[in-house]
Amino acid sequence: MLEVDHVRKEFGSVRAVSDVHFSIADATTFGLLGPNGAGKTTTMRIILGILVPDAGRVIWNGAPIHDESRRHFGYLPEERGIYGKMKVREQIAYFGKLHGLRDPDLRTRVDSWIERLGLTVYAERPCAELSKGNQQKVQVACAAVHAPQLLVLDEPFSGLDPVNAEVLLSVLAEMQKNGTTLILSSHQMWQLEHLCTRFCIISGGENRAEGSLAELRAAWPTRVVRTAFANGEGTTDSVVPAGSDFAAMLRELVAARPVTMFEVMEPSLHEIYLRAIGETVA
Amino acid sequence: MIEDFATVYVAEITRRIKSRPYIIGLLVGVIAIMLVFKLPSFLDRTIASTRTILLAGDPSLVARAKPLLAGDYDIVGTIASGAIDDAVLVRHHAGGAVALRADRAGLHVTIYAHDPGNIGRADIRNDLLPLQLELTTGRSAGAVAKITAIPVSLRTVASKFSSAGQALAVRGVTYTLLFFLYLLTVLNSQLVMSSVAEEKTSRIAELLVASVNPSTLLAGKVLASATLGFLQLAVWIGAAVYVGSSAPSQIHGASAEQMMSLGNVLDAVTPGLIAAFFVWFIIGFLQLSTLFAAAASLINRTEDIGSIAFPLVMPILAAFFIAIAGLAAPDSSLVVVCSYVPLLAPFVMFVRIAVSNVPAWQIALSLAINLAALYLIAVLAGKIYRVGMLLYGRSPSIRQVWSVITS
Numbered sequence A: 001m002l003e004v005d006h007v008r009k010e011f012g013s014v015r016a017v018s019d020v021h022f023s024i025a026d027a028t029t030f031g032l033l034g035p036n037g038a039g040k041t042t043t044m045r046i047i048l049g050i051l052v053p054d055a056g057r058v059i060w061n062g063a064p065i066h067d068e069s070r071r072h073f074g075y076l077p078e079e080r081g082i083y084g085k086m087k088v089r090e091q092i093a094y095f096g097k098l099h100g101l102r103d104p105d106l107r108t109r110v111d112s113w114i115e116r117l118g119l120t121v122y123a124e125r126p127c128a129e130l131s132k133g134n135q136q137k138v139q140v141a142c143a144a145v146h147a148p149q150l151l152v153l154d155e156p157f158s159g160l161d162p163v164n165a166e167v168l169l170s171v172l173a174e175m176q177k178n179g180t181t182l183i184l185s186s187h188q189m190w191q192l193e194h195l196c197t198r199f200c201i202i203s204g205g206e207n208r209a210e211g212s213l214a215e216l217r218a219a220w221p222t223r224v225v226r227t228a229f230a231n232g233e234g235t236t237d238s239v240v241p242a243g244s245d246f247a248a249m250l251r252e253l254v255a256a257r258p259v260t261m262f263e264v265m266e267p268s269l270h271e272i273y274l275r276a277i278g279e280t281v282a
Numbered sequence B: 001m002i003e004d005f006a007t008v009y010v011a012e013i014t015r016r017i018k019s020r021p022y023i024i025g026l027l028v029g030v031i032a033i034m035l036v037f038k039l040p041s042f043l044d045r046t047i048a049s050t051r052t053i054l055l056a057g058d059p060s061l062v063a064r065a066k067p068l069l070a071g072d073y074d075i076v077g078t079i080a081s082g083a084i085d086d087a088v089l090v091r092h093h094a095g096g097a098v099a100l101r102a103d104r105a106g107l108h109v110t111i112y113a114h115d116p117g118n119i120g121r122a123d124i125r126n127d128l129l130p131l132q133l134e135l136t137t138g139r140s141a142g143a144v145a146k147i148t149a150i151p152v153s154l155r156t157v158a159s160k161f162s163s164a165g166q167a168l169a170v171r172g173v174t175y176t177l178l179f180f181l182y183l184l185t186v187l188n189s190q191l192v193m194s195s196v197a198e199e200k201t202s203r204i205a206e207l208l209v210a211s212v213n214p215s216t217l218l219a220g221k222v223l224a225s226a227t228l229g230f231l232q233l234a235v236w237i238g239a240a241v242y243v244g245s246s247a248p249s250q251i252h253g254a255s256a257e258q259m260m261s262l263g264n265v266l267d268a269v270t271p272g273l274i275a276a277f278f279v280w281f282i283i284g285f286l287q288l289s290t291l292f293a294a295a296a297s298l299i300n301r302t303e304d305i306g307s308i309a310f311p312l313v314m315p316i317l318a319a320f321f322i323a324i325a326g327l328a329a330p331d332s333s334l335v336v337v338c339s340y341v342p343l344l345a346p347f348v349m350f351v352r353i354a355v356s357n358v359p360a361w362q363i364a365l366s367l368a369i370n371l372a373a374l375y376l377i378a379v380l381a382g383k384i385y386r387v388g389m390l391l392y393g394r395s396p397s398i399r400q401v402w403s404v405i406t407s
Helices: A040-047 A088-098 A105-116 A132-144 A162-177 A189-195 A213-218 A246-256 A269-281 B002-017 B020-051 B059-069 B086-091 B121-137 B141-148 B164-201 B205-211 B214-250 B256-268 B271-296 B302-328 B333-338 B345-355 B360-388 B398-406
Strands: A002-011 A014-024 A029-033 A055-060 A073-076 A150-154 A181-185 A198-203 A206-211 A222-229 A235-241 A259-265 B052-057 B074-079 B096-103 B106-113
Touching: A002 A040, A014 A040, A014 A055, A014 A198, A029 A040, A029 A189, A040 A150, A040 A181, A073 A132, A073 B205, A088 A105, A088 A132, A088 B002, A088 B205, A105 A132, A132 A150, A132 A162, A132 B205, A150 A162, A162 A181, A162 A189, A181 A189, A189 A269, A198 A269, A206 A213, A206 A269, A213 A269, A222 A246, A246 A259, B002 B164, B002 B214, B020 B164, B020 B214, B052 B059, B059 B074, B059 B096, B059 B121, B086 B096, B096 B121, B106 B121, B121 B141, B164 B205, B164 B214, B164 B271, B164 B302, B164 B345, B205 B214, B214 B271, B214 B360, B271 B302, B271 B345, B271 B360, B302 B333, B302 B345, B333 B345, B345 B360
Parallel strands: A014 A206, A029 A181, A029 A198, A073 A150, A150 A181, B052 B074, B052 B096
Antiparallel strands: A002 A014, A002 A055, A198 A206, A222 A235, A222 A259, B096 B106
16 A cells, blocks of 8 residues: 655745645555646655655555665656667666566566567567557556556656557556556546546645545536437536436426436546546636 | 685676776777877877978078988978969978078078978978088088087986986886876776665665674675776786787887987886785775775765765876876975875885985885784774764764774
8 A cells, every 4th residue: 555645845935736645555556647847746756765765654554665676666758768779688677676676576577578578579689679559558667667566657658659558558557457556647648538447636746536436526516417308409517516406306307398418427537637637726 | 703704805897897997998998099000190190191291492502401400300392493382382291391591690490381380490490500601601501510529428326317318218117117106096996986876775785784893894805806907907917918019110210329219118127016006006006995985875866876975086086196296206295294194105205216316214104104004094994984884864973983993
């Protein structure tokens, strides 16, 4: 279990993170959302032990982050980096070694990731010769080769074509199934909506909303009711308070005229996100 | 921690030993060494051509002058008289001609040469002085030789050298080692800088510091570079020994005296000198390369390496020249003071140890100051490196760097 306990981080006069807090259960996928400059990357760096918070703490499995726990973490930063002259296999193996893997386990895992991500034909080629998408897959392999207990991915889908994005989605789903806790940051809400079990929306360096999608929706004050009638005039959307008696509403409509469609529409993650950060802007 | 260090260390060595800058540095060093050994014999031949002379004048006078001049000049021929012009010099392959004439006033010498300055008027005058005395005083050659043979004895005062030859040899060896020290320190520190800059600009730095402690990463890099520096040194010494061992037979007219000086050179390379070289190389290299690594972590473009390296190389360049001055005056105030100053001491103290008797307490004090400075540099550089590797966009101002150091 990971617990981010009211962390704060300043760089000189700039406060990157004011007060961020959330907790993540083991083997779940957590979405960290926020606009550019919200403090997501700084929060991720604090979780990984790259940065030390000025206040607050990060607890992993009941203990503060230390060098040994970091060995079980994996990270795919937003700023992608690669050793251009190093071969694909060497590069993945190097990061495996840095996380404590040794042969023959190391070789088996490197081969497995190369095959899993469709990099077999490029395995002995320098990374600089690969396309951007394939380089990104190498980076994913570098971050995940040691089967981390916690994998932090900052914008993992940016730069990937739809096919490779699907490959990555399935890989992440499989890792979660195998016990890895995932933290994802992405601006592609639809992907997160399907992948994550809980979310934290941060803006201006502090929490704006936190919870499962159901909890976030429950906190939404209104609902959109979409109706259609037999006269063929099309659909009509009405915004009503979230606590409305929808059964009574439907009964009233049916009593008045023939109804062909009655749908109470839940807010999407995208809407919840926009509202959460919109409050900050306001 | 140790495992991470070993992984970074091995990866750095594997990556860098194949890199173009390292291979080029290695080869340039070998070529420089070959030039250092071969150039003197080449220059010797070239310069010797201006010391080849033709003697002109009365045959008996020329016969008496010839042995006196033979020590400094290669006498390619003698002629009785006649006009001396370019054709005569070319015909005898001579760089110049020395025409002798004697009367009651003594010896008269005229030098003919394309460039008379190269013939050496003072040498001619000194060499022919016994003949002048013979002619003007009427004494025999033996008597004149007895008069001009001034007994000169050498007494060394508080010196570590037993002879002038040994002193000369040690200075030569120290100069060569100082040159190696400078080359190794600067070249390998710049390689550390390039390596850090490459990781920073290729944006892999963040992935690395998430995987391994930045201090371990920095230590692995710096010590891998030190190892490669030693490997470079071994190759250079091997090249020097190989070229040097074949040098005596090729040196033009190497005399028995010169061969003896080679013995002095071998005597000069004492275990103490070698130990001092390695100790001060390690301290100097670690100080400079750690600073270079910290500086490289602040840049965002590889093009900025030069501008950031220049101010850091300046003190090393100053140290090199002060150390050269120290070869001749190891106890001068400037040299003594600089032998304690971090970044300068590795060069200056090494030279002082090599060519003079430095009190043990001074060596200990300098070592203590420089090890403390190294610790301080490592702590500060570690802080800058840890933060610098994550800074992208605009390069940080000096104020921001200072706030990182003092945080």
